[in-house]
Each structure stands twice: as structure tokens, then as C-alpha cells.
Amino acid sequence: MNQDLWTAVDAFVGDALIPEDDALTAAVRSSDAAGLPSIQVSPAQGKFLHLLAKIRGAKTILEIGTLGGYSTIWLARALPAGGRLVTLEADPKHAEIARANIARAGLAGVVDVRLGKGLDLLPAIEAEGVGPFDLVFIDADKPSTPAYFQWALKLSRPGTLIIADNVVRKGALADPASTDPNVVAMRRLHAMVSSEPRVSATTIQTVGSKGYDGFTLAVVNG
Numbered sequence: 001m002n003q004d005l006w007t008a009v010d011a012f013v014g015d016a017l018i019p020e021d022d023a024l025t026a027a028v029r030s031s032d033a034a035g036l037p038s039i040q041v042s043p044a045q046g047k048f049l050h051l052l053a054k055i056r057g058a059k060t061i062l063e064i065g066t067l068g069g070y071s072t073i074w075l076a077r078a079l080p081a082g083g084r085l086v087t088l089e090a091d092p093k094h095a096e097i098a099r100a101n102i103a104r105a106g107l108a109g110v111v112d113v114r115l116g117k118g119l120d121l122l123p124a125i126e127a128e129g130v131g132p133f134d135l136v137f138i139d140a141d142k143p144s145t146p147a148y149f150q151w152a153l154k155l156s157r158p159g160t161l162i163i164a165d166n167v168v169r170k171g172a173l174a175d176p177a178s179t180d181p182n183v184v185a186m187r188r189l190h191a192m193v194s195s196e197p198r199v200s201a202t203t204i205q206t207v208g209s210k211g212y213d214g215f216t217l218a219v220v221n222g
């Protein structure tokens with residue numbers, strides 16, 4: 001483990017490939033100032049999500065877990081004109097800060113921030129017919145990740161990309177004896193995905209300024 005080195009490389013990548021951006025910088029600053037936890041994706045990860053949405057040609061995106069809207073802004077910026085992003089956040093203060101950050105980024109007309117627990121809000125999203133979504137980013141309460149994955153499938157169509165964050169958990173994912181509910185959930189997610197014929201998936205380990213973790217990426221088969 002070499003956190004200093006990972007952070008230095010992320011800084012190098014940021015300087016080289018991710019130009020300073022007023023709206024994203026302001027989003028992080030205002031989230032920090034409001035006392036939100038600094039658990040948003042890193043700039044390199046945010047841009048990676050943005051590129052995935054672009055590669056997918058996503059016109060509709062669902063995000064579960066908004067925080068201050070940092071990943072939301074990255075994802076929403078990948079949408080074409082007329083695109084739409086719905087993001088779900090359980091904490092009223094987080095949702096309020098996110099709405100302000102998203103408006104400052106000029107994305108208020110594109111992003112719908114919904115306040116409530118993801119599992120409470122998702123049935124209404126299905127009933128309203130807001131989906132299907134081309135990309136779903138799961139990044140909320142980690143024990144619910146398997147349930148969110150089931151919802152993502154329900155709200156998908158062939159080609160939908162489903163991304164679940166923080167699945168590797170410093171390597172604890174590989175520990176069958178772990179009783180940590182976050183780890184147990186991510187192991188369950190893998191069991192679920194492996195027996196799900198509708199998707200093709202992998203998990204990628206990541207290191208960087210946010211430590212050692214990883215994400216699962218699943219594509220809904222055509």
C-alpha cells in the first residue's frame with residue numbers, strides 16, 4: 001500500500017488530463033464548506049464516468065447517491081441535448097447543496113435531484129416511466145447495492161451500462177469470513193451478477209487519491 005504514491009499519480013493525471021474546472025471546483029468547495037463528507041469520486045474517476053457515458057452514448061442516466069453532485073455534474077455533462085439525469089439522495093442537506101452545485105454548473109434543466117431513500121424512490125421512477133436508463137451509477141448506502149443492482153436491471157434496456165462503486169473495499173471483497181455488511185453486500189452483488197444471464201460484467205480494482213477500492217461494470221446483453 002502506498003497512498004502517497006497513488007495520490008501523487010492522481011495529481012499528475014489531474015494536471016495532465018483534467019483541466020481546472022470552475023463548476024467542479026466550486027462543487028467540491030461548497031460541499032466541504034457545508035461539512036459534507038469528502039467521499040465523492042476523484043477527478044480521474046469522475047472523468048472516467050463521463051467517458052463511459054460518452055462511449056455508451058447515454059441519453060438517460062440514473063444515479064443513486066448524489067452527495068454534493070460532483071459525479072452528477074461529470075455524468076450530466078456527457079449527455080447530448082435533450083438528455084436527462086435523475087439522481088437520488090437520502091440526506092436533505094446533501095440534496096440541497098447538490099441542487100445549488102448543479103445549478104451553478106448550468107445543469108438545473110437536465111438533472112432531477114430527488115430526495116429520499118433510493119429503495120423508496122425507485123418504485124415511483126418505474127411507475128412514472130422515467131426510464132429505461134442507458135447508464136446507472138450506484139453509489140449510495142453500500143449494503144443496498146445488490147438491491148439497487150436489481151432495480152438497475154429492471155430500469156434497463158439492452159446495452160445499459162450499470163456501474164457500482166466501492167465494491168473492492170481495500171481487498172476485503174476476497175474475504176469470505178468478513179462480517180462487514182458493506183463487504184457482505186459486495187460479495188452478494190458478485191454472486192448475483194455471476195448468476196444473472198442478462199448481463200456481462202467485470203470488476204476492476206482501483207488505487208488513487210481515494211485509496212484502494214474498485215467498481216463493478218455490467219452491460220445488459222442485447
Ligand SMILES: C[S@@+](CC[C@H](N)C(=O)[O-])C[C@H]1O[C@@H](n2cnc3c(N)ncnc32)[C@H](O)[C@@H]1O
Pocket residue numbers: 039040041064065066067068069070071072088089090091094116117118119139140141144
Ligand atoms: C459516496 S456518496 C455519493 C458520492 C457521489 N456519487 C459523488 O461521487 O460525487 C453516497 C451518498 O449516498 C447517500 N445515501 C445514503 N443512503 C442512501 C439511501 N438509502 N438512498 C439514497 N442515498 C443515500 C449519502 O447521503 C451520500 O450523499
